Amino acid sequence: MVRLSSPLFSITASGDLGKAIQYICSTYVRTKPLSGGAKSELQKDQQNIFTRGANVWSNELDRETHQNWNKFLKIIHEDSTCTDDEFMTSGYNLWMFYFLKHEEYGWKHYPEPPI
Numbered sequence: 001m002v003r004l005s006s007p008l009f010s011i012t013a014s015g016d017l018g019k020a021i022q023y024i025c026s027t028y029v030r031t032k033p034l035s036g037g038a039k040s041e042l043q044k045d046q047q048n049i050f051t052r053g054a055n056v057w058s059n060e061l062d063r064e065t066h067q068n069w070n071k072f073l074k075i076i077h078e079d080s081t082c083t084d085d086e087f088m089t090s091g092y093n094l095w096m097f098y099f100l101k102h103e104e105y106g107w108k109h110y111p112e113p114p115i
Contacts, residue, residue: 046100053099057092061111069095072113 016022020031057066069091076094098107098114107114 049100049103050096052104053096056099056104056111057095061095065111066091068113072115075115 022031071091073091073094094113095111102110104110109115
């Protein structure tokens with residue numbers, strides 16, 4: 001049984017409803033995608049980038065850098081009303097968003113948050 005924590009039709013309603021439906025900012029509803037594993041070279045390349053990003057976060061970044069990403073996420077949440085960044089629940093999610101976009105070529109102040 002699905003248990004809701006807020007109204008489905010509120011402006012910021014987002015998340016999964018059971019294992020079948022995803023709500024995004026209460027304006028977009030879709031069937032929850034199923035993962036079938038990497039089948040194409042492009043998918044395998046993306047998975048490799050994700051693995052590298054996760055390894056950098058776990059093995060190369062110190063606790064202070066982790067905290068800086070969590071602070072950056074908090075700033076984004078306080079300043080945004082329903083953006084793609086709102087779906088990120090931790091500094092790690094935000095780190096991976098930037099890493100997947102820029103890889104280790106980085107951004108200004110890499111590996112610190114781009115502020």
